Amino acid sequence: MSGLAKEWGLNQGLYVVPDYLFGTDYESYIQDPRGKTKAFVYGQYAGDALSLITGAAELVSSGLVLVGGGLFSIGASPFTGGASLTVAPVAVGVTTVMATHGSTEIVSAANNMGGGHNWDPTLNGTGAGNSYKIVKNNKEANKLAKKNGNEGAEALKEEYVGRGNGTLFNMHIDTSTSEIILIKINDSSIKVSTGLFRLRRTKMSKIRISFGFMSEKLNFDEINNILGLKATRAKRKEDYPLPEYGTTEWVYSTSKDETLSLDDQFRKFLVIWEGKEDLINTISKKFEAQTFFSIVIEAPSMGGPEVVLYPDVVSFASSINAEIGFDLYIGE
Known part of the structure; x- marks a missing residue:
């Protein structure tokens, strides 16, 4: 769901203003495969597909409104002395915005889908050497941390990457050893070994x-x-x-x-x-x-x-x- 929401927001143009105001480059980050799981990328494709649907809906809706606006202005003119003519440009303006946004959304989604999305080859067991599986949610991360003697996931992470830096890393499990590994969110090449392990029931x-x-x-x-x-x-x-x-x-x-x-x-x-x-x-x-x-x-x-x-x-x-x-x- 995270990949879907972020990709749909990208196609909607939601990140243009924040990137302009704060000097960030969130659009590039979303398309950067580093730190992206296979599930995230599947979500991106779903987000592109949703954008194609919503963009097409906007185009269809804008056409219907434009026809309705035009008919309204013609039919109402004899009774309003032309006052309705001031309504028609507003309708046309709104529908133009809708049509423009819808077409932009479709172009963005089509380009992104056509260009393809990639996931981080060190995640989901797809790369050479060690493979890592992200701890799926905060509840699971906190549970895992407490089993290893920490107050919670953030406390565990800060013990290895310093105070205030815990939010920059996600907890992963090395699938070959069950060790807890911290991987930086925007640069998966940065990995921190904890020497802690996911505790399982011992098979006798x-x-x-x-x-x-x-x-x-x-x-x-x-x-x-x-x-x-x-x-x-x-x-x-x-x-x-x-x-x-x-x-x-x-x-x-x-x-x-x-x-x-x-x-x-x-x-x-x-x-x-x-x-x-x-x-x-x-x-x-x-x-x-x-x-x-x-x-x-x-x-x-x-x-x-x-x-x-x-x-x-x-x-x-x-x-x-x-x-x-x-x-x-x-x-x-």
């Missing part, structure tokens, strides 16, 4: 820890009895569609839980398995089995869990001679 990673034995000689029932646990998955090599690629494994897995830390999930695992080291080693020796951990991590594209193996976890894995493997999946 999901982690599942699996422990298992691998050997062609495994006896699943016997392992269940020794450990007092039932396997989550137990499968023999020959049960695979392509046995030459399969392995015989007995596997116990935790559920795949949302967490911010691998260690949190390992704590749940150790509650069940700590103290069973001797039993694990007995099974490994009896069935000539290799022990292993398989850790599956599903992480969002921005951020992920803390992945640290603390000494007690490493010590537990070492005591049962288990290798540790990681499968990492990065999502949206």
